[in-house]
Amino acid sequence: MTRSSRRLVSFVAAATVASTLAACGGGGGGGGGGGGDEENEASDVGITEDTIRIGAHYPLTGVAAPGYSEIPTGVQAYFDYVNANGGVNGREIEWIYRDDAYNPTNTSQVVNQLVLEDEVFAIMGGLGTPTHNAVTDFLNSEGVPDLFVSSGSRLWDDPEEKPYTFGWQPDYEIEGKIIGQYVAENFPDAKVGLFLQGDDFGEDGAAGAKQFLEDQIVAEETYVPGNTDVRPQISALQAAGADLVLGFNVPSYTALSQLTALQLGYQPQWFYSNVGSDPALVGSLLARFSEGAVSDASLLDGVLTTEYIPTVDTPDDPWIQLYQRVWDESGQEGELTNYRAYGMSMAYTMIQALQSAGQNPTRDDLVAAVEQAGADWEGPGFAPFRYSEDKHAGYSGMLVSRIVGQGSEDLTPVLVTDNGDAEIEEYDGEATTPPESGIPDEEPVN
Amino acid sequence: MSDLQTPASAAGAATSDAPVSATAASNASSAQATGGRTFLPRNTLLRHLLVLVLCAVGAVVLLESTDLGFNAQIGYVAYYAIAAGGLTVLTGLNGQISLGHGALMAVGGYTTALMLDAEEPLPLVVIFLAAVALTSLVGAVVGVAAARLHGPYLAGATLALAVGLPGLALYFKETLGGEQGLTVSSPDRPEWFTEAIRTLSGGSPSGVKWIAYISVACLLITYFLLANLMRSRVGRTWRAVRDQEVAAELAGISLGTWRVVAFVVSAAAAGLAGAVLALVVRLTAPTAFTIVLSLSLLTAIVIGGLGSLFGALVGSVLLVFLPRLLRDAGESLDMDAAQAAEISYVVYGVILVVVMLFAPAGLVGSIRLALLRSRARRSARG
Numbered sequence: 074m075t076r077s078s079r080r081l082v083s084f085v086a087a088a089t090v091a092s093t094l095a096a097c098g099g100g101g102g103g104g105g106g107g108g109g110d111e112e113n114e115a116s117d118v119g120i121t122e123d124t125i126r127i128g129a130h131y132p133l134t135g136v137a138a139p140g141y142s143e144i145p146t147g148v149q150a151y152f153d154y155v156n157a158n159g160g161v162n163g164r165e166i167e168w169i170y171r172d173d174a175y176n177p178t179n180t181s182q183v184v185n186q187l188v189l190e191d192e193v194f195a196i197m198g199g200l201g202t203p204t205h206n207a208v209t210d211f212l213n214s215e216g217v218p219d220l221f222v223s224s225g226s227r228l229w230d231d232p233e234e235k236p237y238t239f240g241w242q243p244d245y246e247i248e249g250k251i252i253g254q255y256v257a258e259n260f261p262d263a264k265v266g267l268f269l270q271g272d273d274f275g276e277d278g279a280a281g282a283k284q285f286l287e288d289q290i291v292a293e294e295t296y297v298p299g300n301t302d303v304r305p306q307i308s309a310l311q312a313a314g315a316d317l318v319l320g321f322n323v324p325s326y327t328a329l330s331q332l333t334a335l336q337l338g339y340q341p342q343w344f345y346s347n348v349g350s351d352p353a354l355v356g357s358l359l360a361r362f363s364e365g366a367v368s369d370a371s372l373l374d375g376v377l378t379t380e381y382i383p384t385v386d387t388p389d390d391p392w393i394q395l396y397q398r399v400w401d402e403s404g405q406e407g408e409l410t411n412y413r414a415y416g417m418s419m420a421y422t423m424i425q426a427l428q429s430a431g432q433n434p435t436r437d438d439l440v441a442a443v444e445q446a447g448a449d450w451e452g453p454g455f456a457p458f459r460y461s462e463d464k465h466a467g468y469s470g471m472l473v474s475r476i477v478g479q480g481s482e483d484l485t486p487v488l489v490t491d492n493g494d495a496e497i498e499e500y501d502g503e504a505t506t507p508p509e510s511g512i513p514d515e516e517p518v519n
Numbered sequence: 520m521s522d523l524q525t526p527a528s529a530a531g532a533a534t535s536d537a538p539v540s541a542t543a544a545s546n547a548s549s550a551q552a553t554g555g556r557t558f559l560p561r562n563t564l565l566r567h568l569l570v571l572v573l574c575a576v577g578a579v580v581l582l583e584s585t586d587l588g589f590n591a592q593i594g595y596v597a598y599y600a601i602a603a604g605g606l607t608v609l610t611g612l613n614g615q616i617s618l619g620h621g622a623l624m625a626v627g628g629y630t631t632a633l634m635l636d637a638e639e640p641l642p643l644v645v646i647f648l649a650a651v652a653l654t655s656l657v658g659a660v661v662g663v664a665a666a667r668l669h670g671p672y673l674a675g676a677t678l679a680l681a682v683g684l685p686g687l688a689l690y691f692k693e694t695l696g697g698e699q700g701l702t703v704s705s706p707d708r709p710e711w712f713t714e715a716i717r718t719l720s721g722g723s724p725s726g727v728k729w730i731a732y733i734s735v736a737c738l739l740i741t742y743f744l745l746a747n748l749m750r751s752r753v754g755r756t757w758r759a760v761r762d763q764e765v766a767a768e769l770a771g772i773s774l775g776t777w778r779v780v781a782f783v784v785s786a787a788a789a790g791l792a793g794a795v796l797a798l799v800v801r802l803t804a805p806t807a808f809t810i811v812l813s814l815s816l817l818t819a820i821v822i823g824g825l826g827s828l829f830g831a832l833v834g835s836v837l838l839v840f841l842p843r844l845l846r847d848a849g850e851s852l853d854m855d856a857a858q859a860a861e862i863s864y865v866v867y868g869v870i871l872v873v874v875m876l877f878a879p880a881g882l883v884g885s886i887r888l889a890l891l892r893s894r895a896r897r898s899a900r901g
Contacts, residue, residue, distance in 0.1 A: 133857040134864065142857050172846070172860035177700065178807040181800045182595060186843075189727065190588030203699045207802035210702055214726060271689060272698040297689055298698060405855075 113163060116433035119194030123160075125427065126167040127152075128193035130183045130208075131200045131223075133172035136299075140324060140354040140412050141200055144223065145170040147396075147416025148198065150403035155420075155512055157402075161427045169193060177207035184208040188217055195220055195439060198241070198419050202226040202273055213237045218439045220426060221419050221467070225348070226273045227492065230466040237440055239447075239460065241419060241467040243381050244492070245274055245321065248346055248471060249281020251488050252319060252379065254497050255473045256344065257285040266292040266315025266341065268306060268330060270322050278321035278346055284494065291315050296326060303329050304337075311339040320345040328358035331372045343376045347471065350378035351411050352386075352479055373476045377484070381471035382418045382453050384411050386480035391506045392418075392453045399511065418453040424513055425450045431517035445518045451505045452513070455487040466492070470500055563750050571743045578735045582728070583720040590731040592839060594799035597734035598624075598792045599835035601741050603819040604828050605788025608745055610817075611826020612754060613781035614761030615665060616673055619680030620789045621812035623661075626654045627793025628803040629688070632701040635797075643706050643733070650794040651787045658786020659779060666778035681813045685805035700804025703797045705730065734795050741788055742828050748784065749828075757781055822874055824881030833882055842867050 112122075119126040133142045145168075152166045160166060169191050173179040180199075187193050188211070195218035199205040202224045209228070212219040213235050221241035222229045225248065229240035256265060265286050269275025275295060283290065292313035294306035307330060310318055318341045320330060327349040334340070349355075352373055359367045383390040388397070393409075396417045400409040407413075427434070429442035429450075447460030456470035470489030474481040487500040508514060560566045582590055602620055609615050627650040634646045641649075661680060665673055688695040695701065708729035716728065748754055759767040760777050768774060797803050819838050823830030845866050849859030878885035 133860040170856055172856060176806050177802050177804045178800050181802065185591040186588060189586065189591055203804050203806060206699055206702060207800060210801055
């Protein structure tokens with residue numbers, strides 16, 4: 074069991090007593106949430122008087138593990154931090170995550186285990202489109218909240234068929250739209266090539282980009298994940314004369330496409346979607362794939378990409394400062410990476426959801442809370458969520474940036490939009506800062 | 520379940536020639552049920568029917584006395600065991616190797632997923648039969664090619680099947696769903712099932728339980744049919760083809776035909792396994808049917824004991840539960856989940872190697888060999 078419990082149990086017990094005392098004294102405000110006067114009850118499966126159990130599946134081994142396996146450690150660090158500061162309504166969060174090796178067969182097995190044996194209250198952040206797709210029907214038929222899927226597929230936004238499933242990150246279609254519009258405005262004469270992963274990711278991204286680039290696209294190449302030879306695709310892009318390549322691909326294929334282009338002497342302007350552009354991970358993959366010939370991410374210098382949550386290359390960002398503090402306090406091995414920051418941002422959203430769901434929530438209360446309050450939550454994301462009763466899609470926008478060394482510079486303000494032919498607009502909200510305590514304080518929705 | 524009922528008591532025969540080959544687990548079943556004490560009927564069909572009923576009762580007790588989480592795990596054991604049962608017939612009895620059974624399972628799985636997706640899906644039995652029939656057909660085609668090949672060449676040809684066939688799902692993206700695969704809608708559970716479970720244990724008859732029962736039923740039926748086949752003339756012929764090609768041909772056995780038949784039977788089991796997998800996993804995607812699946816099946820039958828259905832079942836149980844137990848053990852030693860997951864694969868590999876070193880005939884095969892030896896010694900002394 075990966076629980077935050079062991080180490081923290083005594084501390085949290087003390088904190089719980091303290092917050093209870095505070096509540097008794099009429100002080101209120103303690104416990105990091107909108108604590109009412111009621112007593113805590115075991116209001117549903119996975120929730121007791123003093124714990125809430127949350128589960129997830131991630132690739133901890135196998136091809137998809139580099140990078141992604143760090144996400145749950147970030148989540149762990151943030152939940153530890155919340156637990157150490159009184160938990161949610163005095164409840165400690167138990168975080169259980171299991172390995173599915175990015176294989177859907179394993180995912181369904183692991184999620185069975187989480188739901189039927191570990192009896193989690195909710196699933197949060199299950200990673201991957203084909204993997205998570207294997208379990209949404211099961212989770213919805215069992216009535217288990219399936220929050221904040223770690224994938225930008227549009228499959229998660231289907232309130233009719235999948236009322237318990239919610240996306241979190243901006244979906245690939247709106248990312249494609251924002252990228253497409255940026256390219257159309259700033260590179261109106263570019264011949265655009267598309268380098269796409271052969272699934273929803275590539276398809277949705279391309280669909281979004283085509284709304285603005287239909288006339289500029291000269292080639293569209295698809296790769297199959299698992300096949301590591303991308304020479305045919307890159308040569309085809311080169312042959313078509315593409316001088317700007319949009320990549321909707323995962324990090325390992327960013328590295329592969331860069332190395333292949335280097336071999337072919339092909340030097341277009343590259344534009345990778347957010348998923349495939351983490352400089353630290355791509356840099357280490359480049360070093361590994363090239364057996365040391367390319368030692369860092371310098372190949373990525375000047376590459377365009379998108380961002381929707383703060384990244385670790387901006388150490389002055391108040392969110393990153395919070396994350397750094399949380400990470401240092403958690404005492405886990407390794408550095409704060411963008412993947413861990415991703416995990417913490419999502420964990421922050423989860424705490425908001427749990428607080429909004431009230432003191433003794435049922436699983437349905439949690440879902441209702443996300444639908445009713447989710448669009449108003451202020452958190453690390455640059456743009457607000459799109460949650461409502463008819464919409465289960467995550468962040469509504471992102472900004473375009475350029476990779477410079479290990480960091481990046483912003484090229485546009487935050488742009489928000491929605492699926493289909495919704496306009497792309499500049500987001501007029503202010504940049505958010507985390508609360509003093511580092512823990513959100515949302516009012517219960519009812 | 521051919522082993523449960525195998526009295527294997529031809530003591531005299533065993534003295535002269537103690538079997539030592541890796542397929543020891545399969546050989547005992549050729550011994551006739553003569554002589555020795557047994558409480559089971561002598562007629563093979565009756566005996567197998569009795570064992571089938573006993574196993575069915577045992578399965579119901581098992582499923583009703585455990586929680587839903589365990590029921591779900593049983594589904595996984597079942598589809599591995601069905602495919603492994605088919606493979607053990609092919610490899611253990613007929614001496615052909617196949618690295619392509621994962622791909623054959625994909626045929627069954629995709630057939631089921633597509634047919635369940637229809638507006639008005641046909642009865643589940645019909646869908647399963649269709650999956651079996653289609654996979655058998657593919658198996659026959661592959662079998663014709665395979666019958667001409669031996670050893671590493673056969674392994675290579677079937678390997679190509681394992682690598683190539685899931686690629687079709689990417690090519691025919693529109694119908695087969697591409698990389699993401701097809702989600703499988705769970706079949707409705709009938710009224711009688713709900714009522715039967717209520718009266719039986721008072722438990723709540725969830726979809727998970729219904730699928731667990733379907734899986735176990737498929738497993739028992741498959742093993743019943745395979746056990747009969749292995750005990751029949753067909754089984755004897757397969758063994759003859761495996762052990763002595765020349766002698767078999769002299770006896771009028773057409774090697775090629777019987778090899779193809781073995782492949783078809785084995786493919787049929789793989790097809791059913793794929794159909795069960797589709798229900799249990801609720802998704803058919805290319806990533807579920809990789810070469811790893813084929814190799815896992817091979818691991819299961821070798822660990823359990825080649826040629827033995829009971830061995831295939833034991834191997835499948837290990838395949839499902841061992842990595843999980845190891846992971847939990849690792850986590851209870853205060854490792855984080857990622858470390859535990861990584862270590863569990865190492866330990867799992869080591870355990871497999873150790874079993875192969877010390878029990879080269881597989882778990883069931885080795886136990887059976889030990890029994891035969893001690894019996895031989897006793898009868899030599901007496």
